Amino acid sequence: MVTTTGFGDINLVDAPGALELYGVALMLFGTGALTVLFALLTDAIVRARLARAQDPIPRHLLDHVVVCGLGNIGYRVVEQLAPLDVPVVAVELDGSNRFLPAVRRLGVPVLAGDIRLQETLQALQVASARSIVVVTSSDIVNLEAALTARALRPGLRVVLRLFDSDLAARVERVFDFHSSRSPTALAAPAFAAAAVGEHVIASIPAGRRVLLVARLRVGEGSQAAGGTVAVFEAATQGRVLALSEGGQQHWCPADDTTLVVGEDLTAVVTRQGLAEALALIEASERAAPEGASGGART
Numbered sequence: 001m002v003t004t005t006g007f008g009d010i011n012l013v014d015a016p017g018a019l020e021l022y023g024v025a026l027m028l029f030g031t032g033a034l035t036v037l038f039a040l041l042t043d044a045i046v047r048a049r050l051a052r053a054q055d056p057i058p059r060h061l062l063d064h065v066v067v068c069g070l071g072n073i074g075y076r077v078v079e080q081l082a083p084l085d086v087p088v089v090a091v092e093l094d095g096s097n098r099f100l101p102a103v104r105r106l107g108v109p110v111l112a113g114d115i116r117l118q119e120t121l122q123a124l125q126v127a128s129a130r131s132i133v134v135v136t137s138s139d140i141v142n143l144e145a146a147l148t149a150r151a152l153r154p155g156l157r158v159v160l161r162l163f164d165s166d167l168a169a170r171v172e173r174v175f176d177f178h179s180s181r182s183p184t185a186l187a188a189p190a191f192a193a194a195a196v197g198e199h200v201i202a203s204i205p206a207g208r209r210v211l212l213v214a215r216l217r218v219g220e221g222s223q224a225a226g227g228t229v230a231v232f233e234a235a236t237q238g239r240v241l242a243l244s245e246g247g248q249q250h251w252c253p254a255d256d257t258t259l260v261v262g263e264d265l266t267a268v269v270t271r272q273g274l275a276e277a278l279a280l281i282e283a284s285e286r287a288a289p290e291g292a293s294g295g296a297r298t
Contacts, residue, residue: 057089057109061125064089068115068145069136073161073183075099077133082106089124091115115145121152131157139163146177181205189271199278204268211268213241216277220261223280230255236277238269 012023064087067074074090079102081088090103091111103110113120115134126132132149134142139162146158158177162168165182172180189203189210202213218224224232229240233255243250245263259265269277 057111057123057125061087061089062128063087063130064125064128066091066121066124066126066129066132066149068132068134068142070097070099070103070110071135071137073135074133075103077135078103078106078108082108086130091120091124116141116148118148118152121145121149126156127153129153129156131159133159135159135161139167143171147175150175192271199274201266209270211270212274213266213268214274214277215264215266218259218261218263218265222261224259225261227259228255229253229257229259232259232265232267235280236267236269236273238267238273238277240265240267242266 012020015023065081067078067081067088067090070078070090070092074092078088078090088108089111090108091113092100093112093114095112100110111120111123113123115121115136121132126149132146134145134149136142136145142161146160149156149158158179160168160171160177160180162171162180162182163184165185168180168182168185171177186205189205189212199214199216200212201215204211204213229243233239240253241251243253243257243259243263243265245260250257267277
């Protein structure tokens with residue numbers, strides 16, 4: 001009777017009135033019970049799907065970093081921050097983003113939402129955040145999200161990705177954003193440094209400029225041989241980080257340290273400084289006597 005079936009087996013036509021009323025109430029109760037059961041099952045399925053789509057954001061977050069956009073740059077930012085034990089939360093509009101599983105494995109909660117909406121940023125608790133990193137692929141979305149975050153919390157540290165380097169410089173100046181960077185402007189010096197040759201081992205963005213970490217070898221007959229670290233730094237406008245010879249490295253050598261033939265030095269120089277260092281080495285090779293070692297360019 002609860003499932004409203006089996007009326008051929010149980011018939012209340014000739015039953016007393018009270019029993020008939022009881023049967024009606026029992027059938028109504030059964031219908032309601034089945035409805036509640038199906039509602040609970042549906043709710044469990046929907047909750048499971050929503051749990052896969054986004055993670056619960058911890059309550060009362062404080063001094064955390066909000067990363068908006070989990071593209072190539074956003075994922076790398078999260079990947080760098082997670083090992084530093086910095087509280088991080090992320091937001092991504094695309095539920096099928098390929099970086100979502102990797103970000104969740106790092107233990108970073110991810111919210112599915114539009115970063116341009118004030119409600120989304122409030123859910124990420126921007127008002128108590130240390131900073132916000134906006135790195136989606138759209139300049140307009142990034143700028144709008146950054147301005148919305150600033151409206152929620154004036155003075156919030158904002159790191160903004162803008163494709164156009166000129167626009168990035170103007171936005172940083174006009175809106176007083178702490179850091180507005182163009183990926184193309186950051187990547188171009190690295191490609192240019194790689195094109196120079198094997199001398200450059202890394203590039204370091206420093207504001208609007210780029211510093212290069214280069215490794216050079218003191219060749220026989222070069223002007224650098226027999227000179228001091230101070231003389232080399234003055235000629236190249238750089239800083240010698242380390243000297244290595246025979247597998248042993250000496251970090252931060254003194255200014256009066258003499259450069260020995262065959263010794264490798266690692267220095268931080270500007271692009272102009274690298275050009276001067278390479279020109280100095282090439283000039284030394286041309287001036288070197290016949291049969292002299294050409295190790296200055298290795």
